[in-house]
Amino acid sequence: MFGRRTAPLDAPETAAKPAAAQRKPASVAKPKPAAAAPAKKAPPSAAPPRIAAPANDGGEKAQPVEIGGRSDEYFQTKTTIFNALIDTIDLSQLSQLDSDTAAEEIRDIVNEIISIKNVQMSISEQESLLQDICNDVLGYGPLEPLLARDDIADIMVNGSSRVFIEVGGKIQLTNVRFRDNAQLMNICQRIVSQVGRRVDEASPICDARLPDGSRVNVIAPPLSIDGAALTIRKFKKDKLRMTDLVNFGSISPEGAKVLEIIGACRINTLISGGTGSGKTTLLNCMTGFIELDERVITCEDAAELQLQQPHVVRLETRPPNLEGQGEVTMRDLVKNCLRMRPERIIVGEVRGPEAFDLLQAMNTGHDGSMGTLHANSPREGLQRVESMITMGGYNLPSKTIREMIVGSIDVVIQAARLRDGSRRITHITEVLGTEGDTIITQDLFVYDMEAGEDENGGIIGRHKSTGIARPAFWDRARYYGREADLATALDAAAE
Numbered sequence: 001m002f003g004r005r006t007a008p009l010d011a012p013e014t015a016a017k018p019a020a021a022q023r024k025p026a027s028v029a030k031p032k033p034a035a036a037a038p039a040k041k042a043p044p045s046a047a048p049p050r051i052a053a054p055a056n057d058g059g060e061k062a063q064p065v066e067i068g069g070r071s072d073e074y075f076q077t078k079t080t081i082f083n084a085l086i087d088t089i090d091l092s093q094l095s096q097l098d099s100d101t102a103a104e105e106i107r108d109i110v111n112e113i114i115s116i117k118n119v120q121m122s123i124s125e126q127e128s129l130l131q132d133i134c135n136d137v138l139g140y141g142p143l144e145p146l147l148a149r150d151d152i153a154d155i156m157v158n159g160s161s162r163v164f165i166e167v168g169g170k171i172q173l174t175n176v177r178f179r180d181n182a183q184l185m186n187i188c189q190r191i192v193s194q195v196g197r198r199v200d201e202a203s204p205i206c207d208a209r210l211p212d213g214s215r216v217n218v219i220a221p222p223l224s225i226d227g228a229a230l231t232i233r234k235f236k237k238d239k240l241r242m243t244d245l246v247n248f249g250s251i252s253p254e255g256a257k258v259l260e261i262i263g264a265c266r267i268n269t270l271i272s273g274g275t276g277s278g279k280t281t282l283l284n285c286m287t288g289f290i291e292l293d294e295r296v297i298t299c300e301d302a303a304e305l306q307l308q309q310p311h312v313v314r315l316e317t318r319p320p321n322l323e324g325q326g327e328v329t330m331r332d333l334v335k336n337c338l339r340m341r342p343e344r345i346i347v348g349e350v351r352g353p354e355a356f357d358l359l360q361a362m363n364t365g366h367d368g369s370m371g372t373l374h375a376n377s378p379r380e381g382l383q384r385v386e387s388m389i390t391m392g393g394y395n396l397p398s399k400t401i402r403e404m405i406v407g408s409i410d411v412v413i414q415a416a417r418l419r420d421g422s423r424r425i426t427h428i429t430e431v432l433g434t435e436g437d438t439i440i441t442q443d444l445f446v447y448d449m450e451a452g453e454d455e456n457g458g459i460i461g462r463h464k465s466t467g468i469a470r471p472a473f474w475d476r477a478r479y480y481g482r483e484a485d486l487a488t489a490l491d492a493a494a495e
Ligand SMILES: Nc1ncnc2c1ncn2[C@@H]1O[C@H](COP(=O)(O)OP(=O)(O)OP(=O)(O)O)[C@@H](O)[C@H]1O
Pocket: 152, 153, 154, 233, 234, 236, 240, 245, 248, 250, 273, 274, 275, 276, 277, 278, 279, 280, 281, 282, 423, 424
């Protein structure tokens, strides 16, 4: 049989051995001498199962969320069977099989181990166990059930025994755990090797992507002290659209109409917000209003945007290789874009000196360019653009930089994740000009939270227009024949 070692399966009690001591790397997989088997038996008392500490040790009040309803006994049995499996199969041969055949092989051997060891379990438990073990050997192990769920936005692994998820804007601890830090590192390595990268002590920081497009960051020991920290922003297959944002109450229907006009009338836009506040999602929604015949170029660190237009060029930055060479920065991409005859440039996230090139693009005929950045208010967002340019080494007086900002950015949209976990667009703000050294802005829409909270702690608020009847982009809306729509939306919002 492929992938199976030539030696017979272990005797039942061998499974109680301390697994860490017994597990062999794939490269040393050799047929076991028959006589060696009894010697491996561990005394029962010295056989703590290789099980991670419960996820909620440390005296936390919050109960972990059950994923897949696995009990402690289940984890113990799984460890026992997994160790016996690892002793039985030849991983290097297994890796040469296609995944279906390999899974079939693993299932056969696991079923055999279960019957030899006389493990008592129900059919459904046995099925879960087979699935989990296949995931461990061939897939992303304990992460698989989390990756399969579309309602999870983020998966955050802090070492082998603490796995958090974000669902509905709330972060929750789960009962998912890895056997040990070595298994976690193995899975991190498996993830990043798919995109040709490596993560180890020598290069402990790594960005990667799962085959489904999910964004991954790994930071490994010794930098991360309690085992590898793995963060996954799950890729949503069905991206949220503006109608979804309206249904969730993230924006009012009138506010959404104004955003549509901003997108369609080629108004230069910055989307500002905190981490995970929904910036990229909103940017994606805004790109939905771009005309089909426009040539759009997107620049991202990890491609997340999904534009529906036919004439789109998608670009992605590249980190340096192990020798520190070959890096392509966001600035390189944005600069190169300008030679590609773009009509609009979309920058996934502006975080450095590329801010300067984006502003230049915005005021040199690439109207309707957009980008996101991390900031807590529209005003702070503009300040960040200024500091990114200053820190980029451009020797310009701050007055000039501010004039450049004002001449380029028309609107800042603020996204926020509120304390009740909901995501809202809290400001649609216009950039009007400078007065002396100060940039003047004007809010068109704000999210008013003064009504307080409901009995479940949900924030009661509403989007309201600030009563501005003629925004500064009125003439542009008229140029594109959208001024009547704009007036209707603003009037309705003012009521
Ligand atoms: N208005 C919304 N309502 C509900 N969920 C949302 C909303 N906007 C975004 N999300 C979800 O929140 C998660 C984070 O969104 P997104 O990636 O857009 O955030 P971000 O601000 O770009 O994060 P980062 O700072 O990490 O780049 C995603 O799973 C997304 O589907």
